Amino acid sequence: MSKRGWAWAAGLVAAAGLAVPAAGASPRMYVGIYDEGATFFDDATTTFTRYRSLHVQVVRVNLYWGGKLGVSKYRPFDGADPRDASYNWALYDHVVQFAGAYGIKVLFSITGTPRWANGGQSSNRPPKNFNDLYKFAYAAAARYSGDYTGTDGRELPAVRLWAAWNEPNNPVFLRPQFVKRGGTWVIQSARDYARICNAIYNGIHATMYRGEKVACGVTAPRGNNNPRSARPSVSPVAFLVAAKKAGLRTFDAYAHNPYYGVPTETPTTKPPGTRSGHAPTAVTLANLDVLLKEIGHLYGPRHLWITEYGYQTKPPDSVFGVSWALQARYLTQAYAIARRNPRIDMMLWFLVKDQPDLSGWQSGLITVDGRRKPAFAAFQRLPR
Secondary structure, three states, X not given: OOHHHHHHHHHOOOOOOOOOOOOOOOOOOEEEEEOHHHHHHOOHHHHHHHHHHXXXXXXXXXXXXOOOOOOEOOOOOOOOOOXXXXXXXXXXXXXXXXXXXXXXXXXXXEEOOOHHHOOOOOOOOOOOOHHXXXXXXXXXXXXXXXXXXXXXXXXXXXXXXXXXXXXXXXXXOOOOOOEEEOOEEEOHHHHHHHXXXXXXXXXXXXXXXXXXXXXXXEEOOEOOOOOOOOOOOOOHHHHHHHHHHOOOOOOOEEEEOOOOOOOOOOOOOOOOOOOOOOOOOEOOHHHHHHHHHHHHHHHOOOEEEEOOOOOOEOOOOOOOOEOHHHHHHHHHHHHHHHHOOOOEEEEEEOOOEOOOOOOOOOOOOEOOOOOEOHHHHHHHOOOO
């Protein structure tokens, strides 16, 4: 999520058994990191040594189908074949090999449409033929099945955790959000996402490997539900309901990114409208019960993955940041809240290292120049 996206939004799991969960708490909640910059581009030995020091159990990165880091630059001859000549998996093989060597699980979020699949449009536009996405998901799951030999002759470690897209209720990642049909505005992003998630879920599970789990949703915390706004978006509960109506059939878990809204908001501060009798336009950590209730109503007691969470710090961010001490306190508090909920299976912190550009994010556990914030030690102390 960019700082620009944050400004708009503000306007609107290696070691185990370190602690015994409280009665009724999640028997196991993976603790992990989502930081593509560090995972993709920093020295891998340094990065994964740091992850091991932090006792990271899961590292999430997007597996880009299309776009700048996309696997598929041009139309494959056989999209379901991971060895198709059009595919370049090198970046992702590298991540999976290092994660496997350090005993860390990988969560791949398949996202981004290649231009050949959507009529030459940007990667945040859905494919014209969702069977192309189904085939890519099958190819990815087959390559990272644990039974596949990479180009260097080494067997690639297995990936069993998957997600479909990233924040599809946010126009940065999926457009359009609304279209007008017969004089009525409809939530087109939810319609497209239902087909996206069905394709990814079915493609991955078609490989028939045991233990694969696919999460749908990966929703942003806020939405304005206003198709006429300069930046229309859809609130999490409204998006979930619309996707169900549009044919989103099933998933192994639902994923959500329940960020706070303003620096004065703590992990227990409920957003406005939570008690109004209507579905709130924001779902943060403090009112996750609203989203879980709707998931239960529509799909039964599916579990939830928190795929992004974090507090930015001041310094360096003087607008959206909290003090270093508060970041550490809120991190500890937030993970304790999540662990008490038996339906939450995973919580990932965004980021491990501050982004260098202040227009990005400064929620890292360390600064750009490598200084550890108090949150680094707080993350190390979290129960696993």
